[in-house]
Amino acid sequence: MKEKDKWYKGGRPEMKPEERATRVVQVRFTQAEYDQLLARKATVRTLTVSTYVRAVCLNKPLRLKPERSTYQNILLSLIQETRSDVLRIGVNINQAARRINSTTDYQDLQREVNKMASDMARFDAQLREVMGTILKDGGEV
Structure with a gap:
């Protein structure tokens, strides 16, 4: 081995x-x-x-599934879809930033890209917070 x-x-x-x-x-x-x-x-x-x-x-404790309304399920699926789109955009921004850093010295453009990346991270954190609030029990999404 x-x-x-x-x-x-x-x-x-x-x-x-x-x-x-x-x-x-x-x-x-x-x-x-x-x-x-x-x-x-x-x-x-x-x-x-x-x-x-x-x-x-064996009388072991069981965790109940949370009861969700149809509205909550629809809202969660929309948020998950939006979050995955945001993450894809973030990946594209990171790729562009790497390319900029390795080939040119466009510092203003680099600052703008970094600002967009931090905005995307903040947006992702807000989406996670909303999903946690909707789930109410802190379950994974």
Whole structure:
């Protein structure tokens, strides 16, 4: 194994053997019961049915999904779209600034580009703040 591979293997860190889930329990549900299970699972923030069932059986706390109105969902998607556009513009500004710095000495133009970049960063921060306010629970977007 190379020295680099020892330093960073990538992926998820290995779990300790005592933390790994190794026991399998099979449970059968009728279609109606399974639909009910999925409906309940949809109200919490778990990735899999297995994780949900384990949490319920072992009385572990579950985080509820925030209830959002259609208006909030539309607003969030518009803000996310705007934010990605702003980030693309910021990348273009950075590329232009690098080109200016490496080829010419247009100092006034460079100052203007730097000002635009800082304005874009401030705008991005404001969008993040608005998204956090809309989500109310500080969840990731």
